[in-house]
Amino acid sequence: MAMRLRARLLEALAGDPEGSPAWIRELAEGDDAGHFAEDGAAWTVHGSMATLVAGIRALLLQALHPGAMAGVHDHSTYRQDPLGRLSGTVRWVVCLTYGSTAQAERETARVGRFHSRVQGAYVDGRGDERSYSAADPVLADWVHLAFADAFLTCQETWGERMPDGGRIPGGPDAYVAEWATAGRLMSVDDPPSTAAELRRRIDGYLERGELRSDERVREVVSFLRRPPVGGIAGLGYRLLFAGAVATLPRRYRQLLGVRRSPLPVVSLTRVVLAIAGRALASGEGQRAQDWARLRLRRLERERAA
Structure with missing residues (x-):
């Protein structure tokens, strides 16, 4: 069972049941x-099992911006190919986090080519019609904020504790400051560099009336609540979804039309993440960090020669 679960997780995250597609192996290359x-903040957060919850939370929060939601509704293949959509996003995060700058630039360019085709019109939170493009710095800003907040919050909730008692090297501000690099690469103007600034910026969208709920949002929430995953994996996923909802502030839950479960979902989510972590560790394949370390050790040998 552990090997089957491992294969399903790797298929979802890497697009390969063995977990070593060409773009993962390429992490060992570069100059x-x-x-x-x-082992800094970004390496630690993005290598944590808490990312399984963070991905769900980020999608929930992103859906509340009608411009971002219009792009998903009009151009995303999440209904027909949810695993392909997920593994494409994971690929960019992993390559940017663990890859060489050249690999990160290639992946950013790949995402940029897709984004160049994502454009259309939407009705904003005030009822006015606006045009949108995935390359728009405002939409890039919202997506970056939602992503960073989700991964930070879930790491603070479920990440492994370090000897000093913290869960992130350098603390939450270190992660936000490091991941600001990703924002700049995706054309975000002045991404936040502290956790407090990150959360102020997110709340600003709500307070300015730029977020809204509509039928499209409800459709995405319904899909995220029960995607086409059955059996034990489906049960585990539903607990991860409940965990993601539990970490959202009440006013965002209300806007999404979701409620915090009366069950102890934070603890249950921790159990699910532990099971998933053991399943991933049951095989012999290398993790993204391991491929990246091969590159780093090679570079050290080359410098010492």
């Missing part, structure tokens, strides 16, 4: 250390 320090 520099990349954008982020080994």
